[in-house]
Amino acid sequence: MECTPGEGNMSPTRNSCARGTMGDMRPTAQCQPLKGPEGHDGAVPAARRHTPVLLERCLELLAPALSPQAGGAPGAVLIDCTLGMGGHAEAALERFPDLRVVGIDRDPQAIALAGERLARFGQRFSAVRTTYDHVDEVARSASSRQDGTVDAVLMDLGVSSLQLDEVGRGFSYARSAPLDMRMDQSGGTTAQELLDTAEERELARILRTYGEERFASRIASEIVRRRRAGQPVRTTDELVELVRAAVPAAARRAGGNPAKRTFQALRIAVNSELEVLKRAIPRALNSLRVGGRLVVESYQSLEDRVVKQALAAGASPRAPEGLPVVPLEAQPYLELLTRGAERAQATELAANPRSAPVRLRAAARTRPAAQAPAPHSTQRADGARHPSKNTRGRTRR
Numbered sequence: 001m002e003c004t005p006g007e008g009n010m011s012p013t014r015n016s017c018a019r020g021t022m023g024d025m026r027p028t029a030q031c032q033p034l035k036g037p038e039g040h041d042g043a044v045p046a047a048r049r050h051t052p053v054l055l056e057r058c059l060e061l062l063a064p065a066l067s068p069q070a071g072g073a074p075g076a077v078l079i080d081c082t083l084g085m086g087g088h089a090e091a092a093l094e095r096f097p098d099l100r101v102v103g104i105d106r107d108p109q110a111i112a113l114a115g116e117r118l119a120r121f122g123q124r125f126s127a128v129r130t131t132y133d134h135v136d137e138v139a140r141s142a143s144s145r146q147d148g149t150v151d152a153v154l155m156d157l158g159v160s161s162l163q164l165d166e167v168g169r170g171f172s173y174a175r176s177a178p179l180d181m182r183m184d185q186s187g188g189t190t191a192q193e194l195l196d197t198a199e200e201r202e203l204a205r206i207l208r209t210y211g212e213e214r215f216a217s218r219i220a221s222e223i224v225r226r227r228r229a230g231q232p233v234r235t236t237d238e239l240v241e242l243v244r245a246a247v248p249a250a251a252r253r254a255g256g257n258p259a260k261r262t263f264q265a266l267r268i269a270v271n272s273e274l275e276v277l278k279r280a281i282p283r284a285l286n287s288l289r290v291g292g293r294l295v296v297e298s299y300q301s302l303e304d305r306v307v308k309q310a311l312a313a314g315a316s317p318r319a320p321e322g323l324p325v326v327p328l329e330a331q332p333y334l335e336l337l338t339r340g341a342e343r344a345q346a347t348e349l350a351a352n353p354r355s356a357p358v359r360l361r362a363a364a365r366t367r368p369a370a371q372a373p374a375p376h377s378t379q380r381a382d383g384a385r386h387p388s389k390n391t392r393g394r395t396r397r
């Protein structure tokens with residue numbers, strides 16, 4: 001969809017497709033007036049709102065798939081699954097002059113800001129508003145190959161500085177705001193609704209599983225007690241205070257803000273982050289041509305575990321040990337490009353403290369997805385296996 005002049009302060013940007021999270025076609029917010037970080041009109045350029053993390057290393061890892069000089073295909077396609085403010089996408093478009101980038105983001109404001117920033121690349125950039133587990137559909141429509149594959153996929157997970165800094169989004173425990181935390185504010189359940197309606201056991205599970213919070217039960221119990229007393233928490237700072245009061249005194253003093261893990265857990269639950277990621281990684285791997293590359297930056301251990309397991313599985317033979325010859329279908333289909341997870345160096349950490357938690361992993365496809373597809377995950381986000389039916393129809397774990 002292209003904006004028509006006068007519908008907001010956006011210059012027209014190209015959108016190959018504009019989808020909601022369920023794949024339905026709907027207009028993007030590209031024509032909405034943009035707001036500054038404090039919620040006023042008067043746009044702050046996208047480039048100043050978010051500093052891309054490990055940018056040079058990402059480009060270096062992507063280069064062999066994207067640059068014809070390094071053996072990549074001419075007119076290569078990169079899907080940036082987490083477009084954000086378009087920092088990584090812009091650098092890739094500048095570095096690889098033939099490259100086309102399709103950016104995905106579920107946040108309409110990110111699509112709008114990045115679209116404005118990248119409009120100068122014309123047809124070489126397009127954006128799709130959806131969740132990144134639609135990466136395979138996006139790849140098929142962007143691909144010029146019959147098998148629908150692309151050359152590379154980039155994922156820079158989590159929230160952007162725009163989302164963290166913008167008052168009203170409710171992601172940050174540093175400032176008072178309503179408890180929203182949705183990356184796409186056009187639908188879905190807010191953190192407030194979750195806190196108002198979830199049972200105590202469910203709240204404790206969310207805090208324990210997604211926040212790795214030791215005091216999950218205490219915090220959940222206090223949330224529910226406040227609710228029953230007719231004094232539910234209403235804002236981010238009230239939640240911070242509640243957590244502070246609920247945890248033991250020693251935990252208040254150690255390891256930064258004690259509400260950090262609660263905020264992470266609620267954000268992951270509100271946006272179903274791990275479920276979407278588990279669907280997305282095999283789809284991204286199956287959207288790559290042979291030689292195509294996947295680069296993923298994670299910011300917390302749960303998402304890094306999902307990525308690590310999927311890449312390790314693709315890089316190892318699936319035959320039982322001891323077979324004299326590994327059958328073709330059991331041979332690895334990925335080559336790992338990073339040894340373990342790579343972290344930000346001291347200079348980047350000093351310039352951009354938000355790079356501190358990053359863990360970068362990358363892999364290249366060595367066999368076609370048609371021969372060796374990455375299996376769809378059967379694991380739940382908390383690491384347990386999905387219940388599956390045995391042949392007699394009983395559920396087993």
Ligand SMILES: C[S@@+](CC[C@H](N)C(=O)[O-])C[C@H]1O[C@@H](n2cnc3c(N)ncnc32)[C@H](O)[C@@H]1O
Pocket residue numbers: 050051052053081082083084085086087088089104105106107110130131132133156157158159160161183273276277
């Ligand atoms: C860390 S930022 C990306 C920043 C970007 N690389 C840049 O340089 O500007 C992550 C972005 O991914 C988006 N995002 C997170 N989860 C998503 C999902 N499941 N589907 C689509 N977009 C998602 C967020 O809305 C956010 O804009």
